[in-house]
Every structure is written in C-alpha cells, then in structure tokens.
Amino acid sequence: MPIKQPIIEVKNLNFAYNGNVILEQVSFRVEPGDYVGIVGPNGGGKTTLLKILAGLLQPQSGSVIINGAPLRDGKTKLKVGYVPQRVAQDNSSFPATVYEVVESGLTPALGLFGRFSQSDRQAIERALKIAGIGDLRDKLMSTLSGGQRQRAYVARALAAEPAILLLDEPFVGVDLYAQRDFFAFLKTLNKKQRLTILLVSHDVDMIATEVKSVICLNHGLLCFGRPKILRADGVMNSLYGKKITHLHHIH
Amino acid sequence: MLEIFHYNFMVRAFVAGIIIAVLAPVIGIFLVVRRYSLLADTLSHVSLVGVAAGIFFNINPVLGALVVSSLAVFGMEKLRAKKKLFGESVLALFLSGSLAIALIILGLSHGLNVNIFSYLFGSITTVNSGDLWLISGFGLVVLAVTSLLFKKFFLVSYDEELAQANGLPVSALNITMMLLAAVTISLSMQVVGILLIGALMVIPVLTAAQLSGSFSQTLRLAIIFSLLAVIAGLFLAFYLNLPSGGAIVAVALLLFGASLLKNKRY
Numbered sequence: 250m251p252i253k254q255p256i257i258e259v260k261n262l263n264f265a266y267n268g269n270v271i272l273e274q275v276s277f278r279v280e281p282g283d284y285v286g287i288v289g290p291n292g293g294g295k296t297t298l299l300k301i302l303a304g305l306l307q308p309q310s311g312s313v314i315i316n317g318a319p320l321r322d323g324k325t326k327l328k329v330g331y332v333p334q335r336v337a338q339d340n341s342s343f344p345a346t347v348y349e350v351v352e353s354g355l356t357p358a359l360g361l362f363g364r365f366s367q368s369d370r371q372a373i374e375r376a377l378k379i380a381g382i383g384d385l386r387d388k389l390m391s392t393l394s395g396g397q398r399q400r401a402y403v404a405r406a407l408a409a410e411p412a413i414l415l416l417d418e419p420f421v422g423v424d425l426y427a428q429r430d431f432f433a434f435l436k437t438l439n440k441k442q443r444l445t446i447l448l449v450s451h452d453v454d455m456i457a458t459e460v461k462s463v464i465c466l467n468h469g470l471l472c473f474g475r476p477k478i479l480r481a482d483g484v485m486n487s488l489y490g491k492k493i494t495h496l497h498h499i500h
Numbered sequence: 501m502l503e504i505f506h507y508n509f510m511v512r513a514f515v516a517g518i519i520i521a522v523l524a525p526v527i528g529i530f531l532v533v534r535r536y537s538l539l540a541d542t543l544s545h546v547s548l549v550g551v552a553a554g555i556f557f558n559i560n561p562v563l564g565a566l567v568v569s570s571l572a573v574f575g576m577e578k579l580r581a582k583k584k585l586f587g588e589s590v591l592a593l594f595l596s597g598s599l600a601i602a603l604i605i606l607g608l609s610h611g612l613n614v615n616i617f618s619y620l621f622g623s624i625t626t627v628n629s630g631d632l633w634l635i636s637g638f639g640l641v642v643l644a645v646t647s648l649l650f651k652k653f654f655l656v657s658y659d660e661e662l663a664q665a666n667g668l669p670v671s672a673l674n675i676t677m678m679l680l681a682a683v684t685i686s687l688s689m690q691v692v693g694i695l696l697i698g699a700l701m702v703i704p705v706l707t708a709a710q711l712s713g714s715f716s717q718t719l720r721l722a723i724i725f726s727l728l729a730v731i732a733g734l735f736l737a738f739y740l741n742l743p744s745g746g747a748i749v750a751v752a753l754l755l756f757g758a759s760l761l762k763n764k765r766y
Contacts, residue, residue, distance in 0.1 A: 300665075303665045304665055304667070305661065305664055305665045331662065331665045331666075333659070333661050333662060333665075342533070342709070343533045343657075343658060343715075344533070344709050344712055344713075344714065344715055344717075344718045345654075345658060345714070345715045346713065346714040346715070348714075349654070349714060349715050349716070350658065352651075353651070353654060353655045353658060353659075356651045356652055356654070356655045356663075356666075356668075357655070357663070357666035357667055357668050359651060359652075387713065387714070389713060389714070405662075409666075
C-alpha cells in the first residue's frame with residue numbers, strides 16, 4: 250500500500266518573539282482532506298502557528314512542508330487560503346461590498362498590472378455560490394451579521410481555489426446558532442470540496458464534536474489525534490494548566 | 501458669465517483645478533478608509549519646507565515641494581515600519597517639525613518678495629504655464645499608476661495582513677501610495693493651498709461615503725463632488741475675490757452637510 254504524502258508536514262518548529270518562546274519543537278502531519286481543530290490556552294501559540302502556515306511569520310528554526318515542497322521557498326503549487334481573526338480589526342466604515350471583498354481574494358494572482366479575466370469572474374461566482382452568499386453580493390460588508398461576514402471572508406479565500414483553508418477564531422462575535430450553521434458549512438467544504446481545513450478555536454467542546462482531528466497546543470504540542478483524545482485523562486489539565494470542567498452547549 | 505475664461509490665468513487655474521479635483525479623491529479614498537487622513541495634512545506641511553527651499557534657492561517651489569515631500573515619505577514609512585513610535589506620533593513629528601523648518605528657511609529668505617499666503621491658502625493667479633505642464637504631466641503619472649495598482653491598493657487598505665499572507669509587497673505598495681499622495685499635494689498647493697489640500701482629499705470621500713453602496717461607487721461620487729467643489733469654488737474665488745482654497749473647501753463642506761441631511765443615519 251503506497252504511503253500517502255501529507256499535505257502539511259511541520260517539523261521541529263520553533264518560534265520566539267522578543268525572547269519569549271511561543272512555539273517549541275512542534276511537529277505534526279496533516280493528511281489531505283483532514284479537518285483539524287487547534288485548541289489551547291491564550292498565548293499558547295495557536296495564532297502564531299496559523300500565521301506561520303499562512304507564510305506571515307518565519308520560524309526561527311524547523312520547517313513547514315506543503316505537499317512535499319518547503320513553504321519558505323514559495324515553490325509549493327498548492328494555494329493556502331487564510332481567514333484571519335476578524336471582528337476586532339473589522340473596518341466597519343470601509344464602504345466595500347461583499348463582491349468587492351471576495352474579488353480581492355484574486356488580486357494577488359493578478360501580476361503587477363493585471364486585470365481580472367472571465368475565468369477569474371467565474372471563480373468569484375463559484376466562491377459566492379459555495380459560501381451561500383450569492384444574494385448578498387451587492388450588500389455592504391458593514392451591514393452583514395457576524396456569520397454572514399465570516400462566510401464572505403471564507404468566500405474570498407475560496408475565490409483563489411486553495412487546497413488548504415486556515416481559519417483563526419472564526420466565531421468571535423458570532424452567535425451560537427450562526428456558529429452551528431458555519432460549522433455545517435465548513436463540514437460541507439471539507440467533504441464536498443475536499444478542502445483540508447485547520448481551524449483555531451477556544452471552544453473546545455464544539456471542536457470536539459465537529460472536527461476530524463485535534464491539535465492541543467501550549468507552546469509545545471501536547472496532543473494530536475482524533476477528538477476523543479481531549480476526553481483522555483489529564484489532557485485538558487495539562488493543556489490549560491489547571492482543573493477544567495466541561496460545560497456543554499445547550500442546543 | 502463666461503468672461504471668466506477671457507483671462508488666461510483663469511483658464512490655467514481651471515485646467516489645473518480639474519486635474520487636482522480628480523487626483524485628490526483618487527488618492528484620498530485610500531487615506532480615508534485606512535484612517536490615515538492626517539497623512540495628507542502632514543505631507544502638505546512637509547511640502548511647505550520644499551516651497552521654502554525653492555524660494556530660498558530660487559528654483560520652482562512646486563518642484564521643491566515634490567522632492568522634499570517624497571523624501572519625507574521614506575522617513576515616515578521607515579519609522580512607522582520599525583514601530584518604535586506610534587503611527588500617529590510619526591505624523592505629528594513630521595507635521596510640526598517641518599513647519600518649524602519651513603519657518604526658519606522663510607525667515608532666512610526674508611529679503612525676498614514672496615507672497616507665502618498664496619501657497620498656504622491657494623491663489624488662482626499663481627499658476628503659470630510651466631506649472632500647468634508640471635501639474636498635467638505628474639497628474640497623468642499619478643492617475644496611471646493608481647489605476648494600474650488600484651486593486652492592490654484596495655486589498656492592502658482593506659486587509660494589510662491578508663495582502664502580506666498572499667505575497668503582495670505591502671511595504672512597497674504603502675510607500676507608493678504615500679508617494680502618490682505627496683505628489684498630489686505638491687501639485688495642488690497653488691490652487692487649493694498647502695493648509696487646505698488635505699480637506700479636498702478627505703471631504704469629498706466622506707461626502708460620497710454617506711451616499712454610496714460600494715467602494716467603486718464611493719470613488720466615482722467622490723470625484724464628482726470634488727469636481728463640483730473645485731469648479732464652483734474657482735467661480736466664487738474669481739467673482740467674490742476670495743482665496744481659491746478657502747472657496748473650494750467651503751463648497752466641499754456644503755456638499756458634505758447636504759449628504760448628512762440626505763443620509764438618514766444621522
């Protein structure tokens with residue numbers, strides 16, 4: 250049986266900022282089509298890890314291999330879609346429509362002085378359709394709900410047709426019902442579009458029920474496996490450094 | 501009414517004014533949405549150093565303003581990028597510092613018979629044919645570069661982090677945007693005035709934002725409001741013998757007030 254090549258391979262990753270260790274000897278592999286939740290305490294390195302995978306930060310040592318090619322070389326042919334943590338930095342007075350924001354997902358591929366082609370327009374339409382926000386295309390972003398805005402940001406990432414989608418705390422400022430709706434949407438993306446998804450969230454309970462794999466991160470990698478690993482003795486305590494009580498969502 | 505166009509200086513002022521009316525909101529929209537409106541005021545004060553140097557060394561003050569404000573852009577971006585100073589304090593530093601330097605240079609050239617007020621508040625009589633060529637030439641360059649980089653400026657303005665994640669040269673785009681602002685300000689100072697050009701870059705955009713439903717519509721409306729302000733302002737300046745900058749900005753403010761009344765959000 251041939252060995253399946255991981256779509257993401259992180260090896261001995263180290264990252265420090267101003268002398269503070271953020272990530273220490275982190276290593277893991279993500280298979281194509283996986284749906285991974287990244288959990289851990291505040292300041293544990295979740296966002297930093299995502300930013301390294303998105304190419305925004307350079308690790309001090311270690312490597313990130315995307316589909317066999319080092320991310321640092323920029324030679325990987327697979328595109329990585331990134332949806333940064335929003336709400337706090339959302340510019341509500343920016344007069345942009347959903348279509349204009351989704352279209353901006355293709356801007357980096359335009360070349361220095363390029364213009365959008367017919368196939369670019371089709372990719373934008375596809376992304377709007379997949380995200381289920383075709384009817385919102387002419388709405389100003391500032392008029393959307395938190396959940397609709399997140400779908401628009403995912404659509405922007407999808408317009409570039411990525412193989413990997415990274416989402417950083419997509420549920421900040423999104424109500425519980427919209428969260429469930431958004432999780433169902435991500436599940437469909439993972440299943441039907443065969444998108445590999447890595448998602449950072451504080452909501453351990455929701456993550457445990459929705460994703461296929463879990464990464465527990467507190468500077469170092471504390472666990473990596475199926476979500477049931479979170480129920481194992483001592484995992485939550487060692488992750489958060491104190492006794493944790495599970496509070497389940499009331500649906 | 502058309503006697504106004506019998507005067508060559510008015511024809512020159514209108515041509516220069518129309519070019520500036522288009523340029524100002526095209527650059528201004530990016531400053532406004534990035535909450536960087538103070539940059540226009542800072543660069544206009546920096547350009548005063550160039551004007552003063554131009555007067556002192558007997559070279560074209562517009563050219564002096566172009567050189568000095570462009571150099572200042574690199575200094576400001578370097579300080580901002582290093583994050584050793586707060587973003588706004590960099591602007592305040594350059595704004596007040598350049599005003600001080602300009603005053604010293606102007607003080608040293610006290611023997612020269614120069615009406616500095618025409619540069620501060622705009623004067624329709626100061627645009628000569630050489631200036632018009634300069635404004636037209638550089639104006640075309642600003643419009644061409646902005647139009648080619650428009651989508652990239654949009655992405656950098658909307659989400660700098662995402663633009664960086666997607667491999668866009670964010671720092672180079674920021675510097676280009678600031679250089680275009682510096683050039684626009686330097687070209688505008690004779691018609692609108694150093695102290696008022698910031699207003700022409702910002703107010704029509706704010707007016708358009710009250711009424712529009714998209715970024716591209718905001719830009720189109722902002723250009724229309726800016727043209728209205730400049731044309732009406734120049735007529736007022738001619739017939740009422742007012743400083744052109746003050747008249748143009750007063751019309752822009754009236755349009756802004758009307759947009760607030762129209763927009764039921766206020």
